[in-house]
Amino acid sequence: MMKNKRVFVSGGSGVIGMEMVPKLLELGAIVYVGDLKLRPALFPSEVKYRQGDLNTLTEDDVKAFSPDIFIHLAATFERSTESYGFWDENFWHNIRLSHHLMTILKECASLKRVVFASSYLIYSPSIYQFDVHQLQPMSLSENDPVAPRNLTGMAKLAHEIELEFLYSFCKSRFSIVAARIYRGYGKGSRDVISRWIRAALQDEPISVFRPEGIFDYIYGSDSAEGLIRLADSDVTGIINLGTGRARAVSDVVTILKSHFPTLVANVDQSDIPFEASQANMALYQSKIGWVPEYTLETALPEIIEYERMRLNRAVVDIVTRPVKILVTSASKKVPLIRAVRSAAVRIHPNSLVVAGDNRPFTLASFVADDSWIMPATNDEHLKLILEGCIQRGITAILPTRDGELFFWATHASQFLAHGIDVIVSPAESVTLSVDKWAFSQFGASLNLPFIPSSLECDETVGARYVVKERYGSGSCDLGLDLDGAAAKSHANKLKSPIFQPFLEGVEISVDAWVSRLHQVKGLVLRKRDRIVDGESQITTTFRDYKVEALVTHVLGELKLRGPVVLQALIDSVGQIHIIECNARFGGASTLGIAAGLDSLYWSMLESQCETLDDYLFRRSEKEIRQVRVLQDLYFIDPNI
Numbered sequence: 001m002m003k004n005k006r007v008f009v010s011g012g013s014g015v016i017g018m019e020m021v022p023k024l025l026e027l028g029a030i031v032y033v034g035d036l037k038l039r040p041a042l043f044p045s046e047v048k049y050r051q052g053d054l055n056t057l058t059e060d061d062v063k064a065f066s067p068d069i070f071i072h073l074a075a076t077f078e079r080s081t082e083s084y085g086f087w088d089e090n091f092w093h094n095i096r097l098s099h100h101l102m103t104i105l106k107e108c109a110s111l112k113r114v115v116f117a118s119s120y121l122i123y124s125p126s127i128y129q130f131d132v133h134q135l136q137p138m139s140l141s142e143n144d145p146v147a148p149r150n151l152t153g154m155a156k157l158a159h160e161i162e163l164e165f166l167y168s169f170c171k172s173r174f175s176i177v178a179a180r181i182y183r184g185y186g187k188g189s190r191d192v193i194s195r196w197i198r199a200a201l202q203d204e205p206i207s208v209f210r211p212e213g214i215f216d217y218i219y220g221s222d223s224a225e226g227l228i229r230l231a232d233s234d235v236t237g238i239i240n241l242g243t244g245r246a247r248a249v250s251d252v253v254t255i256l257k258s259h260f261p262t263l264v265a266n267v268d269q270s271d272i273p274f275e276a277s278q279a280n281m282a283l284y285q286s287k288i289g290w291v292p293e294y295t296l297e298t299a300l301p302e303i304i305e306y307e308r309m310r311l312n313r314a315v316v317d318i319v320t321r322p323v324k325i326l327v328t329s330a331s332k333k334v335p336l337i338r339a340v341r342s343a344a345v346r347i348h349p350n351s352l353v354v355a356g357d358n359r360p361f362t363l364a365s366f367v368a369d370d371s372w373i374m375p376a377t378n379d380e381h382l383k384l385i386l387e388g389c390i391q392r393g394i395t396a397i398l399p400t401r402d403g404e405l406f407f408w409a410t411h412a413s414q415f416l417a418h419g420i421d422v423i424v425s426p427a428e429s430v431t432l433s434v435d436k437w438a439f440s441q442f443g444a445s446l447n448l449p450f451i452p453s454s455l456e457c458d459e460t461v462g463a464r465y466v467v468k469e470r471y472g473s474g475s476c477d478l479g480l481d482l483d484g485a486a487a488k489s490h491a492n493k494l495k496s497p498i499f500q501p502f503l504e505g506v507e508i509s510v511d512a513w514v515s516r517l518h519q520v521k522g523l524v525l526r527k528r529d530r531i532v533d534g535e536s537q538i539t540t541t542f543r544d545y546k547v548e549a550l551v552t553h554v555l556g557e558l559k560l561r562g563p564v565v566l567q568a569l570i571d572s573v574g575q576i577h578i579i580e581c582n583a584r585f586g587g588a589s590t591l592g593i594a595a596g597l598d599s600l601y602w603s604m605l606e607s608q609c610e611t612l613d614d615y616l617f618r619r620s621e622k623e624i625r626q627v628r629v630l631q632d633l634y635f636i637d638p639n640i
Contacts, residue, residue, distance in 0.1 A: 186220025242279025
């Protein structure tokens with residue numbers, strides 16, 4: 001029985017998965033879905049969901065769910081003839097993905113059952129493809145010769161062999177079954193039946209190749225049911241999953257014409273072989289006692305209604321899209337660009353990062369996918385910047401310089417109206433973070449341990465001061481440990497000086513990520529071991545639960561959003577003194593990512609309106625030291 005079984009479904013937002021997940025929930029299972037696509041709106045809240053490339057799934061992610069059953073649906077397909085570009089896609093999303101998922105799942109102590117959605121494309125085409133059309137299909141059994149006819153079939157067979165290998169070592173811990181699924185079709189599919197229905201609904205003609213071809217068409221709902229029944233059984237090894245009742249392509253056209261009397265079906269010439277195949281379902285029926293129930297006559301009306309609702313926008317398909325993110329003031333922020341790109345391709349492999357700056361030949365431009373010499377970020381150039389983003393297909397913007405934050409915060413809604421999400425805090429919060437005097441006043445009003453600031457030097461006898469610019473980066477023209485006279489003298493060199501008491505202690509930074517609703521998802525404390533030009537060149541993570549709790553409260557009060565960095569000092573008696581907050585990703589904040597604070601990935605997921613409840617913050621159990629060093633790059637190009 002599936003009640004209370006914990007089931008991990010890879011590719012659970014696909015044609016079969018969309019049918020399977022509701023069935024599992026109805027049976028009382030606890031379901032965790034992983035898919036490249038964004039969470040479908042039809043999935044209820046109890047479905048745990050992870051959006052993104054499952055090649056980045058970790059062993060900790062799996063152990064946190066502790067699945068009893070793994071149903072592996074995730075795969076990529078093309079039409080009958082695979083394109084040249086499918087070479088890389090097949091390796092990444094079929095071969096590598098299957099291997100990666102079992103690499104981490106085989107170590108999961110809770111795992112008891114693995115169900116792999118394989119394919120009849122594994123069987124040798126010499127058995128069921130012909131030069132002339134056939135009147136009867138060839139019934140393929142599990143023991144028939146295998147010789148995959150394309151890359152997809154090859155990937156499926158490779159993983160079947162991998163699973164057989166694993167089972168020889170792990171059979172005492174979990175069992176494995178691979179279901180060779182036949183010609184699948186269903187709601188929202190890319191298969192030819194759905195394509196024909198979409199054309200028919202818009203009064204377009206359809207092209208038919210080889211109407212004499214005979215296929216075993218299995219509906220997505222039946223595939224889902226068949227796989228669930230296998231998951232709930234003790235069947236192992238290879239087993240067919242089809243209807244055992246093959247139909248001609250011409251039958252599909254005839255049924256469609258009964259629903260669309262004016263449908264024009266053009267029979268096009270083709271040199272592809274004639275197929276005549278169906279599943280021998282004897283083994284499945286003897287082991288499970290069930291066979292698929294849908295016929296083309298009963299399934300096609302459901303697909304027609306689904307596609308009609310889609311056409312009328314009553315059904316919204318939420319699918320992931322590539323991110324094209326603009327990193328502004330990119331300058332020499334090479335580690336940041338690399339971190340952004342690493343996060344972006346986890347959402348979609350075709351994602352791109354654009355390094356924006358108002359100067360040419362920035363270091364960041366050499367590691368980004370593209371670069372843009374941008375106008376200065378001021379109101380005068382707003383129209384130019386917005387048009388430039390639209391022309392480049394930008395979907396998200398990550399500002400990285402204090403001086404531009406207010407511009408982006410003020411105009412974020414205008415960009416959002418064009419589908420461009422600016423990952424920035426509200427304007428009021430940005431003002432507090434940029435204006436250090438206002439920041440200290442805010443802390444004082446809430447009785448929080450902020451270092452006090454003054455616009456005047458009171459020259460208290462024996463007092464030592466820190467003098468800095470009121471706006472922008474606190475490290476600019478910083479005067480440190482000065483007496484009263486020196487503090488006043490230094491202040492004369494600044495535009496808008498403020499005065500703070502000099503305190504001794506350990507300087508720390510806090511990397512944090514705050515949601516759009518101003519909720520702190522996680523934070524990482526780090527000591528600033530060596531500081532060069534205001535940034536940590538050597539920095540080390542540490543834990544202090546009291547400090548973490550206080551900072552979480554402070555960040556919540558500031559109403560921030562996205563990656564932020566809070567600077568503080570811990571004195572000799574362990575008291576924290578908060579200095580300032582940068583409402584942006586910090587120069588050394590990549591250490592936070594290494595420690596488990598997935599701030600850039602979360603930001604981009606949120607930009608795609610994804611809920612982050614299922615993306616947990618798992619801080620590294622070990623402490624990490626980051627040393628920021630230079631690295632040489634070489635570009636060999638005869639056109640340089």
